[in-house]
Amino acid sequence: LALSCIHQEYPNKISHVMTSDADAGTPRELTPAFYGCFDWHSSVHGHWLLVRLLRMDPDTPFRDSIVAALGQSFTAEKIAAEVAYYLGPDRKSFERPYGIAWFLQLVAEMHESDDEVLQGWRETLRPLETEIVARTRAWLPNLVYPIRLGTHNQSAFAFGLMLDYARIVGDVEFEAALVEKTLAFHLGDTNCPLAYEPSGEDFLSPCLMEADLMRRVLAEGEFAVWLALFMPSIPLDGSGDWLAPGVVKDAADGKLVHLDGVNLSRAWALQGIAAGLPENDSRRAALAAAAARHQETGIAAVSDEHYSGSHWLGSFATYLVTRRGID
Template identity: 45%
Template structure:
């Protein structure tokens, strides 16, 4: 396909915000990841999760809320800004967050949303902390503190990483948590995340990516590992690791990484994950390309692969609720990465009207 520049323009941001506003407070349909210890635990999603009961499941509500906060920070006077502020005011209060904290404090919730939802909750906390309106960040702070402590407790005892392309992927969670740790100035958590990434992935070489894509992947286990290491390692340590990890990239191999996934049924929630794979791969390709030198022959290859995956994924952000309740978040990650890490202007016509 021809080279193109695609970025998160104000128009696209407003349209994505409208999509998120349509689902972050929508309680049903709902897929709870809830353990019942007794009859009293059989409650509605809103009773279980006062802040994050929309968007089909808890983690999608969290990152849909992140999308809203992100758009508000980028475009505080945009057309969706008043509705976003009203939604955050209703959703993130000391009372609703106290309800979420109470849920996480239950013994049955020790592993709830680990690690995907944990990473997104911290990513949301980091985004809220950058807004001039402090009330939402302050309201969420007790839950963010709980989740940060969960990472501190869990990572030292997690001997092995999880390399699947779904919610259990550990590299993705470390990648998101790194933004929170840095933004909060938490050097201890940053060091723990970096040390864990090196312990889990530091010796990895010659990644074949032979299992990609799986039938319900929305992450590339290879590319998100590389993006995790890019985010956490100093450039001088990342560069030789990346060379060893994917040594055949100059020849566009592993070839499976460069072929966008085919999606055959977007009403099937698992198959619809593959639209997310195309978008998350585009994010990783762009971020990794930006970390390479201007003359590195891999840079244009990764940039072109990102464009191919964006072209495959962006037209399907909306259209069926199985994808619509979450795909815009991954589209934002990809579009904000931008060619060479620098968002520029781009065609809006890759997106369907919302």
Template identity: 40%
Template sequence: MTGTKPLQVQQSELVTARSPHAATLRPLSDAFATLWREHLALLTYPVRTGTHASTAFALVLAERYARVCGDEQMRSVMTERAQHWFGLDRAAQAWEPGGEDFLSPTLIEALAMRRLLPGDAFKGWFAAFLPALAQGSPQALLSPAHVSDRSDGRIAHLDGLNLTRAWAMREIAPTTEGAVRQVLEAAADAHLAAALGTVAGDYMGEHWLATYALLALTGLD
């Protein structure tokens, strides 16, 4: 169901902009919303990947659609499924990055939960999910990925990973405090510094990295 993501993003942008085209697209977006809810009910296990098929990434994008477009049924279904899939996740080891990730499976899951759970519920969940953040662990999650060859389309995904990690950490950090917030903010800055200069330079990255740079700098909303 990854094809629903661009449509949901587009429709939420049209609604936010009060574009007359939102009404034109609505029958199609409503149909896709129905298919998405049906798919969620069938998905026994989430797809925990760092690429396009990530279930958590789809939840993040669809949550904005549901909120902006007033689809409370979709948001309710997504919240229930997220709690079912991720609610008991504890002490994430963050064995990442994968060699062609452009998403952090760990952080995109946390971002989905931040968007779907009430504030206090998320704080409790996140503290158990990454309990050693205040001590700078897991280090692999907080250190920018090294990109060895930006002309390789798969390896270049890692620049996107650095940008989407920064996006997730910058969005999650304000829900935390003390040392945890400091660690997240410093790591986000390091990831931005490692990736922003790579947005242009080679077609393998420059035809898509700007999207994730914008997310890292301004957020989804």
């Protein structure tokens, strides 16, 4: 799915602030590295998916095709154009926080690789990485409240990806800033209203993503206590029916199909929450059972039938089945 869309320019939904007629342009002209897969952030995590596959299976029969496709995107000239666009007037909030978090995840994937090709591209991306980290660090002190949405602007999911990136590349100052903000936002949270989820267009669970973030910043024992206050209704009997998967009735609708994504992201969050608890914690079985139920439902929905889902669901499925952010 990613191979077929990272260089498919249309259909496209650009997030583009214009200050004059001179700013008009096609997606390929505006952001020449990340113009496919319908929007900038989906293009970024489509590239991440391909890099992830190269890392997980270096001998994949798709290697030559993947390397050729990525090489078309990751040139110094195109990344310089991405930097110029990112730093343009009135674009301070461009793809913040979702798209830039996925970009940092892309960099982290390359950073961990011993593949010389990926290592080279990692250096190619560094100029954009530097600007994104600097701008994000400047934004964090000004973000007074968490963004508790089930869509792109959610802060908890983005913080999780950013925190993983900071630890992988060894950026201790960025890591400290993220941990500080995470604890300030969420350490005192209790009784998250999971029963009110999902909303009709969610692809991220506000409650589960917050818990998946907190297990990254608390020790096992501390997280176990925090989770009991935050999500007190997790069963102790190992059942998986305490959280019903989202339902999609029109997979061709770009907003309604978000619920296929919420099933995938719930599954990895549930796995992450379970992994953050002590091995003898009686809630782990119910978390694992609910994760399996959501994974089965979510994976079954991944297909190339409708571009509304195919341009992004493959990345979510890959993040889930490869246990990125957990293992």
